[in-house]
Amino acid sequence: xxxxxxxxxxxxxxxxxxxxxxxxxxxxxxxxxxxxxxxxxxxxxxxxxxxxxxxxxxxxxxxxxxxxxxxxxxxxxxxxxxxxxxxxxxxxxxxxxxxxxxxxxxxxxxxxxxxxxxxxxxxxxxxxxxxxxxxxxxxxxxxxxxxxxxxxxxxxxxxxxxxxxxxxxxxxxxxxxxxxxxxxxxxxxxxxxxxxxxxxxxxxxxxxxxxxxxxxxxxxxxxxxxxxxxx
Amino acid sequence: xxxxxxxxxxxxxxxxxxxxxxxxxxxxxxxxxxxxxxxxxxxxxxxxxxxxxxxxxxxxxxxxxxxxxxxxxxxxxxxxxxxxxxxxxxxxxxxxxxxxxxxxxxxxxxxxxx
Numbered sequence: 001x002x003x004x005x006x007x008x009x010x011x012x013x014x015x016x017x018x019x020x021x022x023x024x025x026x027x028x029x030x031x032x033x034x035x036x037x038x039x040x041x042x043x044x045x046x047x048x049x050x051x052x053x054x055x056x057x058x059x060x061x062x063x064x065x066x067x068x069x070x071x072x073x074x075x076x077x078x079x080x081x082x083x084x085x086x087x088x089x090x091x092x093x094x095x096x097x098x099x100x101x102x103x104x105x106x107x108x109x110x111x112x113x114x115x116x117x118x119x120x121x122x123x124x125x126x127x128x129x130x131x132x133x134x135x136x137x138x139x140x141x142x143x144x145x146x147x148x149x150x151x152x153x154x155x156x157x158x159x160x161x162x163x164x165x166x167x168x169x170x171x172x173x174x175x176x177x178x179x180x181x182x183x184x185x186x187x188x189x190x191x192x193x194x195x196x197x198x199x200x201x202x203x204x205x206x207x208x209x210x211x212x213x214x215x216x217x218x219x220x221x222x223x224x225x226x227x228x229x230x231x
Numbered sequence: 232x233x234x235x236x237x238x239x240x241x242x243x244x245x246x247x248x249x250x251x252x253x254x255x256x257x258x259x260x261x262x263x264x265x266x267x268x269x270x271x272x273x274x275x276x277x278x279x280x281x282x283x284x285x286x287x288x289x290x291x292x293x294x295x296x297x298x299x300x301x302x303x304x305x306x307x308x309x310x311x312x313x314x315x316x317x318x319x320x321x322x323x324x325x326x327x328x329x330x331x332x333x334x335x336x337x338x339x340x341x342x343x344x345x
Contacts, residue, residue: 157315158311191242194239198311227243
């Protein structure tokens with residue numbers, strides 16, 4: 001199989017370039033990450049992040065044949081050759097397939113991704129009914145791999161101002177949580193032409209999410225709550 | 232300049248206006264096209280007679296005002312997406328606003344002029 005991989009080492013390269021690798025995958029190599037680990041053994045200058053290798057940690061997100069995804073859960077079979085691998089778009093490249101995730105996490109932190117509840121902590125857990133708990137399905141599964149946010153043109157143009165699909169999905173996750181008491185403050189913080197309304201609902205985020213989540217729907221629900229409190 | 236990350240506390244109004252104006256334009260466009268299909272104006276005189284009805288004038292003005300409001304939100308969105316120098320963005324936004332205001336006055340003149 002032929003791979004064409006984005007290479008850039010800021011210490012030695014003036015410009016990024018694509019490097020070709022030929023690899024005969026082993027019988028056990030089912031996912032793209034298996035092949036990448038083998039290429040890394042051939043050429044140890046190739047830099048990439050990976051950890052859990054089963055789609056839970058979210059560290060091996062990359063642009064695979066023009067589409068963001070996790071290398072560890074992308075089957076090798078079915079990928080068009082040469083398999084073109086690039087770092088996630090829209091974030092500064094540190095080296096090869098490794099990007100600086102700070103602009104992404106800065107937006108994530110800005111939505112206060114934690115439960116805000118000023119009541120004295122109860123003896124046991126803060127309980128929810130099964131229905132209230134079900135509201136969080138499709139939200140809590142996000143692994144923050146940044147596939148969605150870096151597939152979003154609005155984040156490419158305004159990464160410093162637009163929260164992005166991952167951050168907004170998590171914002172809705174806490175607004176939807178019955179144990180959270182900061183809904184009004186959260187909506188105040190999000191009601192902003194840049195922070196929320198750069199989303200034009202093109203649904204690139206939904207298209208690429210490796211966990212099958214729907215940030216566009218979450219964003220729609222945030223807007224719905226804002227309409228309800230305004231009109 | 233580093234922008235402090237905090238909400239500006241507005242935006243849902245414009246978003247809602249864009250959706251409502253789209254609905255108004257959609258409804259009027261369908262009705263107007265149906266009228267044109269059922270009674271196709273053959274001559275300049277037919278067109279003048281059609282446009283002389285006051286409900287056509289009011290409907291057309293409502294359609295155009297919706298179009299201008301819709302265009303304002305859309306153009307502002309495009310400028311906010313792509314024009315990152317605040318001064319240039321503000322100047323272009325003023326240009327769009329002034330143009331749309333002129334179009335609105337012009338539309339009234341056309342509809343109720345001779």
